[in-house]
């Protein structure tokens with residue numbers, strides 16, 4: 332058997348096992364796993380290194396306009412390059428619907444942004460802000476059929492939130508067609524009330540952003556989102572969980588067997604609201620929603636990462652520069668509600684999670700693989716990624732578990748002018764990243780051509796056969812009423 336590439340002598344890690352051996356790659360796929368594989372047109376020596384499934388970044392904003400019309404600093408070239416330097420072999424950014432726009436037009440727009448530029452394989456989660464009848468009946472099912480099987484909705488932001496009724500309608504569409512609804516869960520009216528109180532008191536510095544979005548606003552909305560999904564019998568993915576209260580609600584729902592998934596992000600593990608109180612406007616760099624919390628929250632979120640509450644740790648890379656093109660598009664002294672929301676982190680996600688998770692003893696190496704790649708592949712239907720198995724795409728990240736480096740903005744390889752992780756000393760870095768057997772990054776250098784990445788059509792989201800429903804929707808318990816068409 333001839334191989335294009337043999338990765339030799341590394342410690343191959345899956346969520347369950349690790350073993351020293353070789354990987355034979357042919358035509359972009361893993362063709363053989365063995366203790367020793369001779370030959371290969373190219374041999375990559377991985378001795379002393381870890382050989383992991385390439386990271387899958389499941390939450391990133393790339394070449395995306397915010398609802399206020401502000402474009403992210405990263406496009407699909409810089410965004411995918413930065414992801415690759417951070418140990419990712421593929422990513423799933425958002426394709427956002429503007430009000431009035433058809434879903435077909437959204438996909439065509441993002442195809443035009445991604446296909447000519449991405450160095451990594453990619454897919455999209457839709458963002459739905461305008462679920463008109465034809466969106467629900469025709470456009471979303473058409474998007475699911477072409478392999479875009481997840482979408483995000485908002486419970487907050489006046490221009491985005493669907494209301495409970497809108498959530499129910501769209502959850503029902505997802506249930507019926509095998510798609511997964513992702514939700515940004517914060518109580519919109521609690522936040523608006525806090526904003527009004529803070530504004531009336533003249534408190535508009537960046538640090539008050541963290542005060543304006545209290546933890547209970549997230550917990551209330553997560554509780555409600557789970558209840559809405561439970562009524563419909565639909566799957567749910569709660570993005571960027573930032574509070575212990577929210578994580579506990581997710582853990583309880585999972586323990587009941589509900590198809591509820593969740594992620595947290597490195598910023599909630601690494602940073603606190605004290606970062607928003609840096610001198611001058613520096614705190615604007617740390618404005619994201621939900622906001623950064625406190626040290627007790629960090630410990631609780633790590634515990635939930637360890638015990639399986641979270642499927643993944645994602646970056647929520649939302650790159651707005653520290654200048655008038657980004658954070659200060661509404662002025663250099665803008666009050667916090669007018670400062671662009673979000674922070675970069677697509678390159679730092681996995682080195683941070685490895686160093687502070689695996690090296691610091693908070694999670695195992697197997698859990699790192701699950702949280703960085705394997706779970707996202709399964710939940711989001713990338714059926715040939717996220718595992719090192721024969722027939723799977725040769726999406727592989729080779730890590731040096733001992734290299735120690737300091738994070739700098741320049742090393743992020745993105746279009747940003749800062750990183751919130753600046754100055755952190757991290758141990759364990761990706762040294763060689765492959766996507767479908769092709770080297771993307773090696774030895775600190777980019778090897779991939781712009782536009783080589785391919786769109787990944789994803790499988791439908793399938794709820795397990797035991798997914799509970801409410802008695803009022805069960806014909807055996809509700810006088811035989813069947814409300815599903």
Ligand SMILES: [Zn+2]
Pocket residue numbers: 390391392647648649
């Ligand atoms: Zn986001």
